[in-house]
Amino acid sequence: MKELFIKHKGIWLILLNLILLSICILILFSFFNSNKDFEYQIISKAVNRSLLFSLVLITLNIMSVFYLLNSKYKLSLKLVLFLINFIVFIVSMLLLHFYFIINVDY
Amino acid sequence: MRFNLKNIVFVVVYVLTAVALIFYFTEIPISLKTPKNNYAAIAIRDNVSNLEKNGSLVFTQAYLNKKYKHNIYFTQSFREDKKQQFIDSLKMFLSKFEKVDVYLLAHHNYYYNWFQGIDAEALSHLNLVYNTGCGNAADSLIYKNLGAKYYIAHSGKKSISPIFYFYFLRRLDVTNHPKQATAQANRQLLKVLKFLRISNEIEEHEGTIY
Numbered sequence A: 001m002k003e004l005f006i007k008h009k010g011i012w013l014i015l016l017n018l019i020l021l022s023i024c025i026l027i028l029f030s031f032f033n034s035n036k037d038f039e040y041q042i043i044s045k046a047v048n049r050s051l052l053f054s055l056v057l058i059t060l061n062i063m064s065v066f067y068l069l070n071s072k073y074k075l076s077l078k079l080v081l082f083l084i085n086f087i088v089f090i091v092s093m094l095l096l097h098f099y100f101i102i103n104v105d106y
Numbered sequence B: 001m002r003f004n005l006k007n008i009v010f011v012v013v014y015v016l017t018a019v020a021l022i023f024y025f026t027e028i029p030i031s032l033k034t035p036k037n038n039y040a041a042i043a044i045r046d047n048v049s050n051l052e053k054n055g056s057l058v059f060t061q062a063y064l065n066k067k068y069k070h071n072i073y074f075t076q077s078f079r080e081d082k083k084q085q086f087i088d089s090l091k092m093f094l095s096k097f098e099k100v101d102v103y104l105l106a107h108h109n110y111y112y113n114w115f116q117g118i119d120a121e122a123l124s125h126l127n128l129v130y131n132t133g134c135g136n137a138a139d140s141l142i143y144k145n146l147g148a149k150y151y152i153a154h155s156g157k158k159s160i161s162p163i164f165y166f167y168f169l170r171r172l173d174v175t176n177h178p179k180q181a182t183a184q185a186n187r188q189l190l191k192v193l194k195f196l197r198i199s200n201e202i203e204e205h206e207g208t209i210y
Helices: A004-009 A011-035 A040-070 A074-101 B003-025 B048-065 B084-097 B136-146 B161-175 B178-195 B199-204
Strands: B040-044 B071-074 B100-105 B126-134 B150-154 B207-209
Touching: A004 A011, A011 B048, A011 B071, A040 B003, A040 B048, A040 B178, A074 B048, A074 B199, B003 B048, B003 B100, B040 B048, B048 B071, B048 B100, B048 B199, B071 B084, B084 B100, B100 B161, B126 B161, B126 B199, B136 B150, B150 B161, B150 B178, B161 B178, B161 B207
Parallel strands: B040 B071, B040 B100, B100 B126, B126 B150
Antiparallel strands: B150 B207
């Protein structure tokens, strides 16, 4: 198991990224849906908390790019993994963008 | 993990490409360093899904807080919900502020009926009314006669407000000129629609200023 982990670090990191991103989006959606009185403070608090998530996601994403670059996968597999990683990266950046929308007085 | 120059250059290009895409579509820097004006604003969102209501709230409230000296945002739970609160707040703003902007974030609507009881002198402080509703451009004369200096709505039968509003509010935030903001938001809107290859007829539904 340990060998498998070490051998495919890039893929594990992408999977971890996908799981974390899904959790973050689910948390945000549940906040959005449960805010029945439409209080701005509740939403802004949720978005502010997602900042940590997005920063972790971005860091892990960049790490997985390094691992993928050093891996010996087939070019086609590498491209697919890069594409998935890039999409996750864009979504993580969008989460960060939400943070900037909420804190526009920066 | 090996950090050779080739890998580092690749990661830098990877990050910069993503940042460029995000900047292009979301325009993060456009709202930097905007001075607060002395106007007030009132916004109302109609009864849609919770997710849509909260989405509108997050986006609109953030910009209203930044741009206006004072603002109130209402979210309706049924058709005539918050009517009295809206009218009272509007009256209060019109009496206290030189200019008041109104954002009607709703499907086809008849909010002009809510303005009827307010006296003409007070309504002369009405600066901008932006209406997202489909077919509400037809109400331009009503709002202009009520006293609105600018009325912005979507011509044609359908409104393309979800995209237009995103660009419009941000540009209004920076320029403070409704005409300029409308023109710029329309240009941006068409760019996005062309990119997404959505029908040209959409031009009929862009934001129009009266």
